[in-house]
Amino acid sequence: MLVHLPYSPDGARVLQVASWTPTSGLRYLTPPTLFPEKYTNFYGATINVTAFTYEPYWQESIEGNTTRYSGTDYNQLVTVAQTLNFTFRVLPSRSWNEVTDQMQVRKSFMATVIYPVIPQDLERWDFTFSYDQTAGKFAMATPVITPSWLSFCYPLSGQVWIGVLACTLTVCFTLVKITRRKTWQTRHGVLSTGSVVLESVGTLLGQGLYGRLSTSQSNHILVGTWLFFSVVVGTAYRASLMASLTLPRLPPRPExxxxxxxxxxxxxxxxxxxxxxxxxxxxxxxxxxxxxxxxxxxxxxxxxxxxxxxxxxxxxxxxxxxxxxxxxxxxxxxxxxxxxxxxxxxxLSIAWPVPHDAPYTPQVDKCLRIISQGEQSFKDTLDDLFDIAHADALKVITIEEDKQFLISQRMKGRPGAMAGIDKTLSIKEVIKLHREYMELKRREKAATAFAQAQEIAELESSSAVLCHLEMSPVVTA
Known part of the structure; x- marks a missing residue:
């Protein structure tokens, strides 16, 4: 019985593993196995792989005539190569499609860079053991405000502009009707429709009155109301425009x-x-x-x-x-x-693409599974590395609450945790300190004012005494 070994210390060869005769039966010539593992050891052979730059999993840098590789998938490939005892050569690829095409025609043993395990791809190739998960995201440009004449309208909403327009038309129509009356024209003269509209709109824009509309007492209430309305709307618009130019409201980002x-x-x-x-x-x-x-x-x-x-x-x-x-x-x-x-x-789960029914896939899967388990074990035990408490801390601590907290910290998952700052209490304490500080400053100011007043009073009293002594007659014996 013969078996083909693609990799051995002497290269690819055919090995007789057993023989059979009617008299002696089956006789093993090698250790008792008819189907030895062929891909647990490549005996230093060089195999072809394909990959493409995809940070941080696979990166390429050219130094002179040498191409250097790095990244998480590259490091993983190096570990697999050391375990299975092979060296690898990265075949040049100009695109992702070329990476998988060379693998499909078995020019490359596998594509050693992450690929999401998508059902549609299983028709073209197989995947190794899924060693990680990846989150697919989208990236796009942050929306910006495009320059437009509509920027002048942004400070006020559409409903407000409609209201302003309706009020303007109502006031103009009313004033035109009033100025068209014969009694008004007899007393104040003829005023064209354009002049009425110009003066009304000019008032809204802050241009002031020409005085023609306000000469009649019947117009005082209407014109005064329009002036008040114009001041309110104009002030609100200017303030909102300044705020929108200083702090522009960006369009919402798609998330x-x-x-x-x-x-x-x-x-x-x-x-x-x-x-x-x-x-x-x-x-x-x-x-x-x-x-x-x-x-x-x-x-x-x-x-x-x-x-x-x-x-x-x-x-x-x-x-x-x-x-x-x-x-x-x-x-x-x-x-x-x-x-x-x-x-x-x-x-999605991520893995390396390999050709259909590749005989070395189980060995590569075993290596990737061990690497993945090692990474998970490291993650699980990472928190345990930072126990910096004293070895006899439980004996030294006398407060029961502190003991329980340390015990919970040493449990899996560290369920014990220090409480966060009570922000409400913190704000109250800051306000209290501020009040105490202001009260202290007020008292110091009052004490200083009182001392100054007392000093002035003493000076005035001393001046009055001296003046009185100077004015008093001198008594002689």
Missing amino acids: TIEELVKVIDRVTARSSGGTYTKFFLNSESSAFRELGSMMVEGDDMDGLNAALKMKSAHLGARLTLQQIISRNFAKLDGTSRLYIGKEKLLQ
Whole structure:
């Protein structure tokens, strides 16, 4: 019985593991197994992998003629390579599609960079053990106020402007009717309709009265009311305009999928051979289907640049979007025109794509599972590293409440916690201290004023005594 070993100390070879004869039966020539594991040890062989820059999971930097790799997925690949005893060569790829294409035709053993486990992709390849979760987010430009003549209308709402217009038309119509009466024209002369409208609107705009409308006593109440109305509206408008120019009211930022699809014309995502588009179009959510109908696949940088120039958003992993924005789009003060929405589009498992029925997948899965368990164990025990209490603290502490608090702090999950500051009590204490301080200042001021008054009184008393002595006659014997 022969078995093919693709990897061995002598390279690929055929090994006889057993023989059978009618007289002696089955006789093992190697340790008693007919189906030895072929991929637990690659014996230093070099295998091909594919990847593409996707911060912080896979990063590439060129130093001279050497390409250096880094990132969480790269470190994970190094650990797997050390465990299975192989070296790897990263095949050049110009796009995400080329990464998976080379893996599908088995030119590459696997694509060693995160891929979300989407059902549509299972038709084209398999996935390794899912070693983490990723939150899909969207990034887009923060809405800004576009310059427009409508900016003059922003300080007051539409209902207020309609009310002002209605009052203006009513006053103009009433004054025109009054000035058209013959008795008014006999006493004050003829006043054209344009002059009436000009003077009424001018009053509203703060231009003052020409005096023609206010000469009649019958107009005093109407004109006075109109003047008061104009002062109130003009003052409110100017104050609101100044406030809106000083502290402009920005348009609301889309934070959910429903809000996003209402304000954008397209959405970009990393190239995946149409997988993302199919995934969203086949969703039961109407917002997801609308998002899929606007989807265009492309590079992360191109998608984020497009988000700054047009009504567009870009989809990606939260950590990747944060790193790209902070590195390429942040200003010196740390701010950026791009922001990341609060709502999670997707919460997907991530894994490495491998060809269908790849025989080495179980060994890679085992390595990734151990790495994932080690990371989780580290996270679970991280809080236990910071127990800085004395070894005999429970014996030294005499207050029972402090003992119970320390015991709860040492329990799993640290259920014991210090209470936060009582802000209401803190505000009351600050107010009390301020009052005491002001009372002390008032008393000091009163004491100083009293001392000054007493000093002045003593000086005046001394002056009066001296004056009295000077004016008194001198008695001689």
